[in-house]
Amino acid sequence: TFVVNESCIRCKIMDCVNVCPVDCFYEGENMLVIHPDECIDCGVCVPECPVDAIKPDSEPGLEKWLSLNAEYAKIWPNITVNKAPPPDSKEWEGKPDKLQYFSP
Ligand code: SF4
Numbered sequence: 001t002f003v004v005n006e007s008c009i010r011c012k013i014m015d016c017v018n019v020c021p022v023d024c025f026y027e028g029e030n031m032l033v034i035h036p037d038e039c040i041d042c043g044v045c046v047p048e049c050p051v052d053a054i055k056p057d058s059e060p061g062l063e064k065w066l067s068l069n070a071e072y073a074k075i076w077p078n079i080t081v082n083k084a085p086p087p088d089s090k091e092w093e094g095k096p097d098k099l100q101y102f103s104p
């Protein structure tokens with residue numbers, strides 16, 4: 001499965017949702033997550049994200065992000081069409097340690 005990592009937090013660009021053939025993105029206040037049981041591993045969302053926030057869960061160090069994606073995909077609403085990103089989205093590109101800003 002693919003997972004969304006902390007690069008998405010507060011950037012929330014949302015171009016990823018438009019291309020997912022199985023509509024498996026879920027929307028939180030300041031990031032999106034992928035439902036790991038629904039993702040079919042097609043990979044088409046990966047190049048859509050300008051901040052490179054979508055990674056295969058086989059990459060080392062992504063365990064905690066896989067858990068977070070799985071947990072919140074169960075409770076957040078599904079999103080299938082993009083909306084406008086937050087007005088300060090650009091300012092958060094590439095900022096380190098954004099987990100502290102995560103809004104459950
Ligand atoms: Fe959707 Fe494919 Fe991305 Fe999985 S890899 S979230 S199925 S677009």
Ligand code: F3S
Nearest residue numbers: 008013014015016049
């Ligand atoms: Fe996040 Fe990138 Fe999608 S910033 S909302 S994973 S396009």
